[in-house]
Amino acid sequence: MALPALAISTEQGQLTGQGLEGFYRAGRRVLSRCQVRVAGREPLAVQARMIAADRARFVGTLRASTAGGPDPDLVVERTRHADGTERITLRSAALRTLRVPVEVALGTDLADLGSVASGRAGPELPASVHDSGLRWSCAAGHAAVTADPPPTDALASAGLLRWELELPPGGTRSVDLRVRLDGAGPIRVAGREVTSPLAPARAAGDDRGVQALLRTCVEDLQALLLRDPGNPSDMHLAAGAPWRCGLAPAEALIAARMALPLGTRLAAGTLRTLARTQLTGPGPRAGLIPGPRRDAGPHLPPGCTGTEATLLFPVLLAEARRWGLAEQETQELLPAAERCLSWLRATAGDGVYLPDPHPGGPLRCETQAHAHRAALLGADLLDAYGRPGAVGLRQWAEELRAAFREDFWVEDRGGGRPAAARSADGWSVSHLGAGTVHLLDTGLLGAGERAPGLLDRVRTEQLARLLGSPAMDSGWGLRSLGAKEAAYNPFGHRSGAVRVQETAVAVAGLAAAGYEKEAGSLLRGVLAAAEAFGYRLPEMYAGEQRTEGSAPVPHPAACRPAATAAAAGVLLLTTLAGIRPDAPAGTVTLRPVHSAPLGEIGLTGLRIAGEPFSVRVSRLGLAMVEEAADGLQLGA
Numbered sequence: 001m002a003l004p005a006l007a008i009s010t011e012q013g014q015l016t017g018q019g020l021e022g023f024y025r026a027g028r029r030v031l032s033r034c035q036v037r038v039a040g041r042e043p044l045a046v047q048a049r050m051i052a053a054d055r056a057r058f059v060g061t062l063r064a065s066t067a068g069g070p071d072p073d074l075v076v077e078r079t080r081h082a083d084g085t086e087r088i089t090l091r092s093a094a095l096r097t098l099r100v101p102v103e104v105a106l107g108t109d110l111a112d113l114g115s116v117a118s119g120r121a122g123p124e125l126p127a128s129v130h131d132s133g134l135r136w137s138c139a140a141g142h143a144a145v146t147a148d149p150p151p152t153d154a155l156a157s158a159g160l161l162r163w164e165l166e167l168p169p170g171g172t173r174s175v176d177l178r179v180r181l182d183g184a185g186p187i188r189v190a191g192r193e194v195t196s197p198l199a200p201a202r203a204a205g206d207d208r209g210v211q212a213l214l215r216t217c218v219e220d221l222q223a224l225l226l227r228d229p230g231n232p233s234d235m236h237l238a239a240g241a242p243w244r245c246g247l248a249p250a251e252a253l254i255a256a257r258m259a260l261p262l263g264t265r266l267a268a269g270t271l272r273t274l275a276r277t278q279l280t281g282p283g284p285r286a287g288l289i290p291g292p293r294r295d296a297g298p299h300l301p302p303g304c305t306g307t308e309a310t311l312l313f314p315v316l317l318a319e320a321r322r323w324g325l326a327e328q329e330t331q332e333l334l335p336a337a338e339r340c341l342s343w344l345r346a347t348a349g350d351g352v353y354l355p356d357p358h359p360g361g362p363l364r365c366e367t368q369a370h371a372h373r374a375a376l377l378g379a380d381l382l383d384a385y386g387r388p389g390a391v392g393l394r395q396w397a398e399e400l401r402a403a404f405r406e407d408f409w410v411e412d413r414g415g416g417r418p419a420a421a422r423s424a425d426g427w428s429v430s431h432l433g434a435g436t437v438h439l440l441d442t443g444l445l446g447a448g449e450r451a452p453g454l455l456d457r458v459r460t461e462q463l464a465r466l467l468g469s470p471a472m473d474s475g476w477g478l479r480s481l482g483a484k485e486a487a488y489n490p491f492g493h494r495s496g497a498v499r500v501q502e503t504a505v506a507v508a509g510l511a512a513a514g515y516e517k518e519a520g521s522l523l524r525g526v527l528a529a530a531e532a533f534g535y536r537l538p539e540m541y542a543g544e545q546r547t548e549g550s551a552p553v554p555h556p557a558a559c560r561p562a563a564t565a566a567a568a569g570v571l572l573l574t575t576l577a578g579i580r581p582d583a584p585a586g587t588v589t590l591r592p593v594h595s596a597p598l599g600e601i602g603l604t605g606l607r608i609a610g611e612p613f614s615v616r617v618s619r620l621g622l623a624m625v626e627e628a629a630d631g632l633q634l635g636a
Contacts, residue, residue, distance in 0.1 A: 440509025
């Protein structure tokens, strides 16, 4: 994948036109079929692996000579790029010269991804011979495949290109194919440019998985980068492939926040892009960043991602400033953040809670957590620039904190739990779900300190115990709904599946609060799941209990890669070092996980204040800065 392009196939390497297989560009299937036959036979697939986020390599073998024996003497290697190019390389191990016919069968329907996914794609289009390849046309556009070297024969009626290749003993011959939409320029992959907003961070340590996880997460984030069409210098992350290759405001902000250790440029581009979508003018929605509704599972009605995005905007700006966002950029974005905070105060009105945007909707636990964090970090931001409103925000946050501790705690014989929501008439929705992890996500203030949470110390300890219980910790990560709750479904995206983003937030929050046992268990579970997925984490997978010899079960609707899952990998590993920067004050504080759940770990190539930052945590849980910007001091 290298958005706006991606390629999908099975491990066999052949594109057969079945299911989602094919090359896509900007949501349209440019080529659905690309089947290679050598000497009249399909090569036997022996290996398929990802080389990088945008490249895959497939290896097949066959016996092309007439000599006896069991050994293959021809290797067929296909290197496929997301940008619409593929190289087919034949390597001979025969003792004499081979003359082999090579055929490539091509076809396409030029269908959009939605039609392909729902099974409504039409039949293959008729091809015509064009230049050194084939061309297809329909009302949706035109696509062509060109070959180098040109084929010796082209049969448009069957969509066939043919070559007669001669390979001396030990010789190699290649055929290059390029597929593109007519009129479409070359793919400009933002993450592959020198100006990528993401630092090429690396990890090493006792656990070999940390190196592969961070490398893959950074590559996937780079492959998901998109440019704002009207302002190409601003980049943001698509939500995920293949289903959500566009901008999702809340997910883009969440991922940019978790990826702050890779630099602040992604945060700045995301904030500028979303500031241009912010609603202005009079009315109750002024200041809101629009977003679609999101299903909230069987216990609650759909929620509004616009509310979440609006509350995340000032949080990301405040924390990006701590990580070193330039003062000029911060001040340019400050008015949009002020409008978000004004919307918060206006929507809350005289009430102590932030209501659901739809009248009569429930008061959601995680919405109050987002609002509380936005108020405190927003006030911190306003104070830093001498802007009015900080006092009112802090006063409202204090009132919210006091009321929440009284109203959103459900007592039971097990020690109680936070309510997932409260209905308009005051009834508690008491199921235990992963949304409660946001109560631990308090946000980064100055001097390496965290903002106060909505729960007191005793109830935070109880929440940590609940999150670490077998009902929530599946062994692969945190379930989105407790296994003992009504309507639990291990494949339910909000009712039991493991969501990597929420697990990472739980690990970071638990570690910051001092509950390292629970944090370490969840962290090791996700790392084990990552290994099973080749370190390309999906946004979610089934919440089935981990047992000896088992593997995490993929979710059929999950994006993989996904922006929040890839950024969660960055958060999970940097949490081990407890990096808390305050670039305006010229300090960084390290509060590592002292239990060192993964042993020794070193992180290099991170960014604070725009300069490289490297840190190492020993097996004893002691952190040491190995590289930092000049003038950056280690805080207490």
